[in-house]
Amino acid sequence: MSEPVKKEILQRAKNILDEYLNDQGLRKTSERYAVLEEIYRLPQDEHIDVESLFLKMRNNEYTISRATVYNSIDLLVDCGLVVKHNFKDKNALYEPALTYEHHDHLVCNSCLKIKEFLDPDIENIKKRVGKSLGSAINLHSLVFYGDCTITNCENLERKKVGSEA
Amino acid sequence: MSEPVKKEILQRAKNILDEYLNDQGLRKTSERYAVLEEIYRLPQDEHIDVESLFLKMRNNEYTISRATVYNSIDLLVDCGLVVKHNFKDKNALYEPALTYEHHDHLVCNSCLKIKEFLDPDIENIKKRVGKSLGSAINLHSLVFYGDCTITNCENLERKKVGSEA
DNA sequence: GTTTGTGCAAAATGTTTGCATGCCT
């Protein structure tokens, strides 16, 4: 939340990207770092899609093309610095991977707003299922869909979302 | 697996669709029943995308348009007879909803083969998170990714898959 | 007979690709 922490995390991300580009023999273009920075500048709980990211950078007087945004984001996902989400009926959404502990998502059926949560018990399920099915599970995706019972959603006319994944 | 069971399930699905169309004042078109039947004819563990479904029906001498397939499938998802999956980087995939109990998926990182599992503890997490975030959670999606520790995967060269959803 | 649902094709949306230019090494 505080600036210093985010700066520190961004620096760490840049170092990892440096290393990755070196290892892979890829070029250190300013665009790749710019996309990384833009994503790591996102407020907590916020995710961004390619088009928004593209427009945001353009509005910030940064010249970049859509194709490069797509390419750079793919690269950042490949090296583990950015996480890609495929929520139901939405464009791919991205968020920084280093910033927080792994969290899962609750999507509101009505307004589609996304909240994040962390429940340790998922790890127990993981262990149990991994043992039972003979798999070394190293990654999971958990999404809940529900109707707000506290907050009043603005656009309640939105259709209920179906299951995903 | 046995024919009688599948027929019985299809009949049950048709009845539910009947009721739904009545309740909503929608028309009982042959296309809607045909799409339902086609999806319920899928072998266990198999999912189908819109284009394949469209071509399949066309090849079976059934005249239908893409638009109608899209419309009918959406309707079937809305009334809970069909489940829609948005697996990472793939088109939407559909499967019958009545056939089996709700199951979650374990995807092998290497061969991408999918195993199904059911762990009751997910319901506890759901309750806990719903209470804590103020949401009446009615749906979830849980996908694990892991490396087989028992079975030998054939295509081990496949890239590790990222997170989904 | 009305009106909704369908078929078709065109449009919209999201993403990828091809090629000429520019910039990293």
Added chain:
DNA sequence: AGGCATGCAAACATTTTGCACAAAC
């Protein structure tokens, strides 16, 4: 200097939309 990465626009794939006709009520 050489070659990879970029910018741009066209191509592509998937889904949505608009309109005339058909079929359900």
